[in-house]
Structures are given as structure tokens and as C-alpha cells.
Amino acid sequence: DAGVTQSPTHLIKTRGQQVTLRCSPKSGHDTVSWYQQALGQGPQFIFQYYEEEERQRGNFPDRFSGHQFPNYSSELNVNALLLGDSALYLCASSLEGFRANTEAFFGQGTRLTVV
Amino acid sequence: DAKTTQPNSMESNEEEPVHLPCNHSTISGTDYIHWYRQLPSQGPEYVIHGLTSNVNNRMASLAIAEDRKSSTLILHRATLRDAAVYYCILRYSGTASKLTFGTGTRLQVTL
Numbered sequence: 001d002a003g004v005t006q007s008p009t010h011l012i013k014t015r016g017q018q019v020t021l022r023c024s025p026k027s028g029h030d031t032v033s034w035y036q037q038a039l040g041q042g043p044q045f046i047f048q049y050y051e052e053e054e055r056q057r058g059n060f061p062d063r064f065s066g067h068q069f070p071n072y073s074s075e076l077n078v079n080a081l082l083l084g085d086s087a088l089y090l091c092a093s094s095l096e097g098f099r100a101n102t103e104a105f106f107g108q109g110t111r112l113t114v115v
Numbered sequence: 116d117a118k119t120t121q122p123n124s125m126e127s128n129e130e131e132p133v134h135l136p137c138n139h140s141t142i143s144g145t146d147y148i149h150w151y152r153q154l155p156s157q158g159p160e161y162v163i164h165g166l167t168s169n170v171n172n173r174m175a176s177l178a179i180a181e182d183r184k185s186s187t188l189i190l191h192r193a194t195l196r197d198a199a200v201y202y203c204i205l206r207y208s209g210t211a212s213k214l215t216f217g218t219g220t221r222l223q224v225t226l
């Protein structure tokens with residue numbers, strides 16, 4: 001059973017560019033959450049998608065947007081990249097909106113470097 | 116979200132038990148206590164969770180204080196592969212969509 005897969009694993013972009021990161025959830029999972037992890041910090045919640053809708057959003061600007069497809073896979077888009085967007089982007093999958101007594105499974109992340 | 120407090124770092128010898136503490140004095144009655152860990156260069160990994168009673172699984176045990184204001188993650192025999200950052204997270208059952216990570220406890224395991 002494949003776990004959560006993210007692509008690409010590494011990416012280098014220039015300031016002002018746009019980037020799309022992709023995530024395939026664990027088999028059977030219908031909920032995808034995205035997190036940003038800066039060096040030396042814990043992951044910070046960006047948003048969550050369930051039933052193809054954004055259900056909850058963290059404190060991130062509108063430059064960060066996402067999408068969930070009918071097969072539950074998801075994309076994270078970041079526009080007008082800033083140097084401060086350099087981070088590890090993590091995708092987590094779970095079931096049914098990620099209830100409090102359930103667990104999330106994380107991918108290995110995409111390391112984004114903005115130069 | 117209710118706040119948790121963990122030591123920045125801890126050390127353990129291999130093959131010895133490790134007790135990782137977490138304080139959560141403002142926990143509410145419906146908050147679940149979750150633990151995740153993050154090994155170097157990997158995404159976080161679920162370890163265990165509980166509500167009121169102590170819990171055991173193949174990875175660890177979770178001991179929850181009677182007043183629920185603190186908890187302890189117990190690794191029964193630490194190995195080098197347990198070296199990671201351990202996060203204690205409270206999850207409110209009413210709005211449970213996200214995980215709120217703090218800075219966690221960095222566990223070092225030595226021979």
C-alpha cells in the first residue's frame with residue numbers, strides 16, 4: 001500500500017514565479033491537508049481539502065491556493081514567490097475531514113527553495 | 116487551540132526507557148492528546164493518542180495524568196532510530212481539522 005506521495009521532492013524557483021506542488025493521499029483517504037515547515041520550526045497548517053472543498057485555512061495569504069480532484073489527490077499553488085516561501089511543504093492525508101480521534105499520514109515533503 | 120509545553124531537548128542511552136513530558140494545563144474536556152514524531156529529513160509520523168485513559172501501541176505508551184493537565188510519552192527501549200523531534204498536540208473534537216505543531220522535544224539517543 002503506497003503511503004502519501006508528493007512530487008517533486010525538490011524544487012528551485014525564482015522570486016516572483018509560481019509553483020505547483022502535488023500530493024496523492026494514502027489509499028482510501030479522502031482528506032488532504034498542507035503544511036509549511038521552515039527550517040528549525042514545526043510544521044504550520046496552510047489549509048485542508050475535503051470533498052473537493054477548502055474546509056479550513058491557516059494564517060497564509062491568498063497567494064497560497066489549492067485544489068482537490070475527484071480522486072482525492074491535491075495540488076498546492078503558490079503565486080508571486082517570495083524568498084520567505086522557501087520551506088519544506090508537507091502533505092498529510094486522513095479520513096472524513098480528519099476527526100480529532102484519528103491520525104494523519106504525512107508524505108516526505110517537497111523542499112522548495114526560492115532564489 | 117490549547118497550548119502545550121515541552122522541553123526543547125532530551126537525551127537517552129540506547130536500550131533504556133525514555134519519558135517525554137508534555138504540560139497542557141489549559142486542556143479542555145474534549146481535547147484529545149496526540150503525539151507525532153519527525154525523524155530527520157522525513158515528514159511527521161503518528162505515534163499515539165489518547166483522551167483520558169493510558170494507551171499502549173506497538174510504538175509507545177501514553178500516560179495521562181488524572182487531571183489531564185500533563186501527559187508523558189514513554190518509549191520502552193530507545194533505539195538510535197528513535198532519535199527525532201517529538202510533538203505533543205492537543206486536538207479539540209469540535210474543530211479537529213488541523214494539527215497545531217509547537218517546537219517539540221528533540222530526542223537524542225546515544226550508544
